[in-house]
Amino acid sequence: MLFPKLTYLKKYLLLLGCIAFCFINIQCKQEKIIKLKVLQFNIWQEGTVVENGFQGIVDEIIRTDADLIAFSEVRNYNGVDFSKHILEALKAKGHMYYAQPSEDTGLLSRYPIVEQTALYPVTNDHGSITKAIINILGVEVAFYSGHLDYLNCALYLPRGYDGSTWKKLDSIITDVDVIQKNNLESMRDDAIDAFIADAEIEKQQGRLIIYGGDNNEPSHLDWIEANKNLYDHNGVVINWRNTKTLENKGFKDAYREIYPNPLTHPGFTYPANNPLVPLSKLAWSPEADDRDRIDFIFYYPDERLQLKDSKILGPIGDISRNERVLELTEDAIIEPLNIWPTDHKAVIAEFALKF
Numbered sequence: 001m002l003f004p005k006l007t008y009l010k011k012y013l014l015l016l017g018c019i020a021f022c023f024i025n026i027q028c029k030q031e032k033i034i035k036l037k038v039l040q041f042n043i044w045q046e047g048t049v050v051e052n053g054f055q056g057i058v059d060e061i062i063r064t065d066a067d068l069i070a071f072s073e074v075r076n077y078n079g080v081d082f083s084k085h086i087l088e089a090l091k092a093k094g095h096m097y098y099a100q101p102s103e104d105t106g107l108l109s110r111y112p113i114v115e116q117t118a119l120y121p122v123t124n125d126h127g128s129i130t131k132a133i134i135n136i137l138g139v140e141v142a143f144y145s146g147h148l149d150y151l152n153c154a155l156y157l158p159r160g161y162d163g164s165t166w167k168k169l170d171s172i173i174t175d176v177d178v179i180q181k182n183n184l185e186s187m188r189d190d191a192i193d194a195f196i197a198d199a200e201i202e203k204q205q206g207r208l209i210i211y212g213g214d215n216n217e218p219s220h221l222d223w224i225e226a227n228k229n230l231y232d233h234n235g236v237v238i239n240w241r242n243t244k245t246l247e248n249k250g251f252k253d254a255y256r257e258i259y260p261n262p263l264t265h266p267g268f269t270y271p272a273n274n275p276l277v278p279l280s281k282l283a284w285s286p287e288a289d290d291r292d293r294i295d296f297i298f299y300y301p302d303e304r305l306q307l308k309d310s311k312i313l314g315p316i317g318d319i320s321r322n323e324r325v326l327e328l329t330e331d332a333i334i335e336p337l338n339i340w341p342t343d344h345k346a347v348i349a350e351f352a353l354k355f
Helices: 002-029 053-064 082-092 154-159 176-183 188-204 241-248 254-258
Strands: 033-042 068-074 104-109 113-120 127-136 139-148 208-214 295-299 305-313 318-320 323-325 346-354
Touching: 033 053, 033 208, 033 295, 033 305, 053 082, 068 082, 068 208, 082 104, 104 113, 104 127, 104 139, 113 139, 113 188, 127 188, 139 188, 154 176, 188 208, 188 241, 254 295, 254 305, 254 346, 295 305, 295 346
Parallel strands: 033 068, 068 139, 139 208
Antiparallel strands: 033 346, 068 104, 113 127, 127 139, 208 295, 305 346, 318 323
C-alpha cells in the first residue's frame, strides 16, 4: 500500500506546483493601469487679455491635475519664453512639469519629453501644430497641440458674417458647396493632413496618438439634421472637412465618444461667457448665434488607451446675439476656480493607460 500513497502524494504536490506557477505567472503578467488626464487649453494670448490671466492658467492646470496639456495662442511676448515662464510658475507652487520652447502652440507634460518639433510651423499666423514624443513610464505617446488657421472661418457664413473680416454679409450663405469651398481656402486642412500623415508613422512605431487643439472649425457630428434649425445653422447640414477626415482615418473625438448627442450635449467651447471680459471683446458676430464646438481632443484607438471621461472646463454660459446666454444644457462642465483667462472653454479627457 506504500506505493499508491506515494503516487497520490506526488500528484498532490504536482498540482500545488502548477497552481503556484500559474499564480506567479498571472501576477507577473498583470497589467498596470494609471490615470492619464489630457487638457486642451486655448489661453488667449497667454492670458494677457484678462487681468491676472496668466495666474488663472496656472491655477486651472493645478486644479485639473492634468498630465498632458495642449496650449493654443503661445506668443512669447517681450522675448519671454512662455514654456520657461509656465514651468517656473508651476514649480513655485510645488508642481513639476516638462516643456520646451515653441510658438503659437505649446505642450506641457508631467512626464519627460523625449523630443519636440514644430510639425506644422506657424507662417503668417495661419496656424500651427507642435508635436512631442513623451515617455510615460516606458510607454511613448505622440502628443500634438494644434491651433489651426483662424481665417476663412466658414462657420460664420450661414450666420450672415464673413469668416475673415467678420463684417456682416448682405445675406446668409447656406449653399454647402460654397461653404466648403470657403472653408478649404483656409490652411486648416493642410495642418490636419500633416498631422494625419505624421501620426501614421508614429502608429507604425507603436506609439499612442493624442491630439488637442483649437481647430477654428466645427465638427460634422454637431451640424446634423436634428439641429439644423438651431444656433443659426439656418438649415445647413454639413460634413465639416477636418473632423470628417479624422473620423475616416479612425480617430475618435473624446467629447463626442462620451456624449454623442449634440442636442443634449452641444459642448460649446466658443465664444465663452467670460464674466471678466466685456461683450465687445467676445462677440465677433453680434447679431448672430455663433455658439459652436471648435476645441477638441482626438485620439487613435489602442488597447492600451481607454477613454474614461471627458468634460468641458470653463464658465457657465455662452455668448449669443451680443448677450450672455445662460441656457442650461446637460453638458458636463467644470466651472473655473476664480479667474478664467480666455474667451474659449477648455476640454478635458481622462484615459486609463495600460502597461
